[in-house]
Amino acid sequence: MAETFSKRERRKKKIERRREKEFRRDERRQLPVKQKSLEEMMAYVDENGNLSDTPPDPKNAYKAAVEDIVIDIPKALPDDPDAIPTGVVSYFDPSKGYGFIVNDQTQERLFVHVNSFAEPTTELSIGDKVSYTPTRSPRGMQATAVVKR
Structure with a gap:
């Protein structure tokens, strides 16, 4: 059975693509690979963060105290x-003798108990x-010496 024109053309294109791919692969293998040294690849950060x-000058090094380093945002x-x-x-x-107070400035919620009133006769609503x-207790912040205004 004879090969049709379109099948012959497809086979030729496939062979040509395969040759081009091999040619490109051989070219890549023959190119000299220029590898950089570690010093050429190294990047440094200057005093402005750029x-x-x-490399930075070791004479201008700044030693930071551990106490000056802040990890979180202070309240x-x-x-x-x-x-x-x-x-x-x-x-x-x-009836239970406890409640919660919301700070006017920080909107922080503090626990308050009847025993922490400045005057035992005070009644809150x-x-x-x-x-x-404010005092820190094992369970969080607590209000002590509470005075009704």
């Missing part, structure tokens, strides 16, 4: 560190304005 190819401090924080009672259950002293 990348550069020249905002009140304007006056001696000022007594104030807040609003967001929840209080007199939702929405009362209070001043307090």
Whole structure:
């Protein structure tokens, strides 16, 4: 059976593509590979944070103290560190004797217990304005010395 024209053309194109691919592969193998040395590949960061190819001068090295390195964002401090924080009672259950206060400035929620009132006769209800002293307890921040305003 004789080969048709289109089959013969497809076979020729396939053979030609295969030859071109082999030719390109041989060219790549024959090209000299220029490898860079470690010093040529090295990049440095200058004092402004920009990348550069020249190493920094060791005389200008800055030694940072471990205490100066801040890993997290510190909470905002009140304007006056001696000022007594104030807040609003967001929840209080007199039968159970505990509740929560929301700080006016930081919106932080603090636990408050009847035993931490400055005056034992004080009665709190939702929405009362209070001043307090924040203290850290094993379960989080707690309000002590609570005074109703």
